[in-house]
Amino acid sequence: MSESQFRPKASRRRSPTPTLVSVAVLAALQRQLTYSVPNGLDVRIGQRVLVPLGSRRVTGVVLSAAPPLPPGVDARAVIQVLDSEPVLSPELLTLGMWIAEYYLSPLGEVFRAMLPLRPHSRKVPVVRLTEAGRKHLGKMSHSLLEETRQSSELDLLKHVADHPAVALEALRRKFQSTSPGIVRRAIERRLLAVSSVERERGERKVMAIRLAGPLGRKPPKLSPVARRIVEALDRDGEVHDHRELLKSTRGSLAHLRTLQALGLIEFADAVDDGAASIGLSEFRHTLTASQGRVLEDLTHRLHCGEFRTVLLHGITASGKTEIYMRLVERCLESGRTALILVPEIALTPAIHDQFRMRFGSAMAVLHSGLAEGQRHDAWWRVRRGEARVVLGTRSALFAPLENLGAIIVDEEHESSYKQDETPRYHARDTAVVRGRLSKALVVLGSATPSLESYANTEEGKYYLLTMSERVGRRPLASVEIIDMREEFRQTQTQTQVPISRRMREEVEAQLQSGQQTMFLLNRRGYSWFLLCRSCGQAEQCVNCSISLTYHRRENRLICHYCGYQASVPVRCRSCDSEYLYYVGEGTEKLEQKLAEMFPAARVARLDRDAARRPGQYLKILADFRDGKIDILVGTQMIAKGHDFPGVTLVGIVSADTSLSLPDFRAAERTFQLLTQAAGRAGRGESPGRVLVQTFYPEHYAIRLAAEQDYIKFFNKELHFRRMMHYPPAAALADVVVRDKKLEHAVRMAAKIGKFFESLGELTRGVRILGPGPAPLARIERYYRIQFLLKASSRSRLNVILRRLAEECDQLDVPSHALMIDMDPVNLM
Structure with missing residues (x-):
């Protein structure tokens, strides 16, 4: 469905205030509401207004002038205009309406996601x-x-x-x-x-806190809370938001003022965009031949001033970031603005320093990890035109940039670009729509493009540019596959941590030569789950149909889906047996065992548990970059976007973990993760090596990742997708019914199944699988029944889903019990 039909009838010229306006209230309502405008109130399209809704007062966005109401129907009046100027341009209003239509989301929820502003009250x-x-x-x-x-x-x-x-x-x-x-x-x-x-709301100042100097051998006597604050600053370094420090140490402003009076800490203004530094040096590389060719092509397309989507397929360490920065420079020189998206907050500091050195205060950072006030202030800097370059994660896509010239989506294959709550939009695909509305150049960059994007280049929808040469003509890391089945046959031992003899030898050689090593294990925690060897019962989450993961530092069993925690039992809760066994290994155990194997080595871990605060995350990265860490263990957080010249060995443990998941994208994700992890090695002067431990060495995803041959993998995987009618060979939607009572979920799913059957000819060319239990049949106490819809026609699939959303009330299915996900990336 074309986005042009959603364009609001608005112009930049001031028009008379209408007497009736259509408003999208920021709530889960499927339709717009009509309100009257009191005399003397200046209301314009794109402004936020305060309006009555039932007994409440809610915020809404003015969409257009409304037609007259039927006789005898009175509209309630707008209470207050919240902004002196429109906060959503006609372009962003159109984009929001397209998202609501395509992803079947309430329009108010879409605008709520687009406006990261503090509520006025x-x-x-x-x-x-x-x-x-x-x-x-x-x-x-x-x-x-x-x-x-x-x-x-x-x-x-x-x-x-x-x-x-x-x-x-x-x-x-x-x-x-x-x-x-x-x-x-x-x-x-x-x-x-x-x-x-x-x-x-009043203005609340956010302060940065740091130690005033090195702690003496005998610091003054402090209260337990004050001591926790000082220890946290000494351990993690400067904190850029004092509220985060107070939250983690359970302190108050009074404690900070006392420490300031004692001369132990200093206050400073917080960084305005919330991004911190990891200490990169400013250096302009001489472009390689392929970089120069790509930049020239992109610059030509930028200056044409027409919409075009380009897929930049560049191998790891080919210098895509330098291309991005120089393209942004060209964009600013032509008087236009630029938007750069990265998939995760964790990657923002890594790329932030490079962009900050180039663009200084002309750049703003936007992502959900910022404090509310920081996000609000950064948004208004962009809206006022003070920042012409925006760097951020998924939500930065809606930055109010005027005259947008280029949109860059880095690591475009990443699943984190898909929002997992309403509105369930995909930032990569939505960026293409915004580029069309702005007549901007859209660049999708990746060393391992998604199958959807690469298929679009073959169909002529996207233009393909490639970079197959590493900066400095450095070779790709050599990759060796270690068959763990053969390792077990030869050693006849079952180790608690699967570090093969070959891997151990290589790490010892690394330590002797003073070079750094990274270990990738994409499972956090200490052990996967706790199993009773008498009755076979595993410790389960009370809210989800998933086993609890053992975390040794907390000595707790934790659910990674809902956060539920339980104490570690001494005996089985089911049969009272004492024979409990910790199954599997996570990054926490791998870190411990490597420290035991190599006692002279400095071992650290980087995962979501070890980097709960931005300060900790940045400190670990800085220490590793400065050579203070010999071995870094981590999850996928360390596998992408980072440049560590000292790393010459990457060890991938349990490379096949994700292959066993019931998801048609399992092979693609495995290939991408292994290829990206292999790309961390050999980015400096010394060549890199990668060791991949697996129980499935013959699987094409692992074999082709070792060869780092994307084209062969694409052709092989696309063949399977076509046979099974999965994207990009077909459009896909995931429909999930959920309720806290299983019988209610089953009954609603049966009604939806009959509804699909009643559509008759409309479902021709559409395959409907289900109803059936979702792979994760229960999450956060909700039972989940799933339908999968595959269609050759995306527009027909959208019509069917819209009919379902509109008839929920007649089917006696509450809207909160129905989840519709168009183009899902996760079917669990």
């Missing part, structure tokens, strides 16, 4: 005196007892009487030190009443 619990409280205050004030007249209770009641609608939190803080619990008791005795009021 917030609900605050406030305290007032009750009638009983007033009487009690009068009695106490006139009491003859000195003790009563000087009591904390009287002070509390007087304070509330003198400060009507005082904030509950402020009241608690005021009396907490002298009279703990006094506010709670007064509320329980109904002397005070609590209610909620909406108050405009």
